[in-house]
Amino acid sequence: MVKYRPNENKKRNDAKKSEQMFVERLCLPADTRRVLVTENDIFSSGVDNYWLQYHRLIEQSNDQEKERLRPSVFHFRPAFQQELFDNLLKRQKKIIADSGCESQWFQVSFEWRLALGLGDASVYETSITLHPLYGYPYLPAQAIKGVCLSYMIFEYFDGEEKKAEQSQAFRFLFGDQDEQGSVIFTDSIPVQIPKIKEDIINVHYKMYYQQQKWPVDYDTPSLVSFPVVEKPRFQFGVLLKENVTFTEEPFRDETATQVLKKLVSGAFSEHGIGAKTAVNYGYGIAQSIEGW
16 A cells, blocks of 8 residues: 655645745736736735734735735734844944933833724724834833823822822823823834734624624634734833932832832733733733843
């Protein structure tokens, strides 16, 4: 008996083909499509800017019955370069050093996956937060500041914002309606090349949610793809106009830099950032980098 052996070359060719995108199937103007034609009308996956790759190179579906566009394998093959992140970190360090402010550096390592910007506008119904210029996934400064503020309110003031606004430390760091805060967060920059993975949301009872019919076992599940970043590592800076010592509870005799270390560490390890934190997405360990 001769055992069947799959054609390894065919498997490699099929895998390679799945990572390519056919230009004629892109939802692009005709003149733009002509520019992208390189070899045999096939546009390889080596796109410099991942934002353009994910949001603009949209492939038409062969299945006319599909209800929504879905990202293809092509959309999970970014072409990031480590040199870019190294140069951006050096430039950010110089800008902060020249600012004249008290500064701290933090590096956060995520334990699993990060889903940031999942609900942003996109033709795929799901999205990802990407840098508007360079196209890499990142944590915007306002997102880091927001999660630290939220953690402070829930951890130290029982979730009551009005109670937090009476605190000396809260007003100094984040401000209120009458007073500007003294802390400035920077956008995060990946320390290593981010790995983009495809994840799914599985809607088991589509007719129940869309047509208000009874949930039954023979309903067809509806898979929604969305991109996540696998175990990323980011670095960002925190600037203070001045490093004061607080005289009121709950941070009596602590300096502003000491309080910020508590907030940043707790926000990422206990509060989480981004979407789907209830199922362990977006949790990480944030550590202060001394003398970076």
